[in-house]
Amino acid sequence: MNQLLIVLASFALIPFLIRKRVKLSNTIFIVTLIISILTGIGIEGLGRTIFGIFTSINSLDTILTVALVGMLGSLMKQYGLLDQIVHTMLQIISNKKIIMMLIPSMIGVLVVPGGAVLSAPFINSLGEEMNITPPKRAAINLIFRHISMFLLPFSTALLFIKASIPEVNIYKVIGFTLPFIAGVIILGYWLYLKDAGNGKEVRSSGIGKNLLKLLVITLPIYVSVLINVVTGLPFFVSMLGSIIAVYFLSNKKGFFDALAKSFNLHTMLMVLSILILKDVILQLGGMLSLIKDLLGTVGSGIGIMLVFTLVSLFFGYITGYPTSALAITLPLLSMLDMNTNALHIYSYFLFAVSFVGYFYSPLHLCQVLTIGEMKVGTLELYKEYRLYAILQLLLIYGTTLLLLMLFA
Structure with a gap:
């Protein structure tokens, strides 16, 4: 019962820390640290838990894949592939109700924090x-x-x-x-x-040509899944196929600088902190x-x-x-x-x-x-x-x- 009360009390700190503008990744880690200390796991035990994360293939696959998916979303936005996808869908589908469902669904494929803001302007304009x-x-x-x-x-x-x-x-x-x-x-x-x-009303035009174009420009979204299914390679390796696809679909201008800047450390730390919390919970x-x-x-x-x-x-x-x-x-x-x-x-x-x-x-x-x-x-x-x-x-x-x- 004491452990349960400690976990509940520790998690109750999260809204307070967020209001104090502490990043969520840091907030989760602070909560994990408090739970570790108060439940007797201790700093040493927490250290062993963190070390275990970095030696677990499944955990490393999760961390690296999430980082690469975030980079993929950033690159597709920067090189205009998202806008191309939306524009091409508008050429294929005349029913705006379907488009209202498809646009956020397609953009939602790019797992980036707050990603709904990418589709919000399109939905706002069409909805009006x-x-x-x-x-x-x-x-x-x-x-x-x-x-x-x-x-x-x-x-x-x-x-x-x-x-x-x-x-x-x-x-x-x-x-x-x-x-x-x-x-x-x-x-x-x-x-x-x-x-x-x-x-x-919008008349669709050149449906066959635009379907082919849509298949090409969405290649970064689905190619990694195909690679994983066919080869069984870990997702973080398969995701490299998506990054390469963006390279060939982009104008390649400043690509490697953009690739480096697209890395989101906070997102990776968020996933890491949650994995650490999960392994700490397993010890309770x-x-x-x-x-x-x-x-x-x-x-x-x-x-x-x-x-x-x-x-x-x-x-x-x-x-x-x-x-x-x-x-x-x-x-x-x-x-x-x-x-x-x-x-x-x-x-x-x-x-x-x-x-x-x-x-x-x-x-x-x-x-x-x-x-x-x-x-x-x-x-x-x-x-x-x-x-x-x-x-x-x-x-x-x-x-x-x-x-x-x-x-x-």
Whole structure:
């Protein structure tokens, strides 16, 4: 019980430190340091934990891949590939409702902090033309911007799941997320786009030529996945293929300087701090046993899901970062006795509910930047989310229970 109270009290410091303008990576590490000292792990134990991170292939793959994905996003923005992708889609698709869903989804492939700000100007402009209110524009941008993080194997959360539970196949986890993603797309369209006008009609032209162009200019996004699937190489090696693709698609002017400047140390430190926190949590046997006993008491199915939901929502909401909740829940999941399919289904469930806590957090950087671009108040956006948030949670529970019935 003492360990649990120490963890809760330590995490409660996060909003305070953020308000004091302490970077989130430093904040997470400070919290980890406090937990280590107060629970008896100590500085020496923390040092061994950090050393273990740097000697773990899965952890190094996660850290390096996230760094390279951030560099990829920065390079694609700098050399105008993002603008080219959007412009080409506009030449192919005349239905602006579809474009409103596709633009943030495509740009969301580039896993960069606050990446929703890249698509916000396009959504704001199209939404105004289609007479969509600013709060709805903000909701559209944020909902569809985050779809890709469930589908791409190099998204930070999926990499973190793989690093935490090596026996998990992240492509199988992605497969189990598909019903949820389909539901999110339907909900987003039904609640925010169904009744909107299409604005000024745009005629698509040269569809075949533009489809080929789109296939070429999006090569940096999907080539690394192809390399990983075909060769089985670690993701950080596969990501080099994406960087090389940007080089050949760019004008090459100052490329290597741009490559060096695109490295984001804070993003890499964020992932490192979360991985350290996860390994520290694994050493808190008293707390893990307590929660494991609670999970055993509630039985299976809905009971386990409710406990995991409360933990995930709390830690995701107060940190504004999806993997912080996973640092708590994945060690618990690895301790439970379940078959392979159930392990993958619950991995999807933990991913989804931790995402919900992060998505609605006032510290969520994509939300902060989007409402700034749309000139919308936080409360206005939360009012817009009322029905969506309820249906989103019901969708997570419904798809998880259905998957457990069919496959576990």
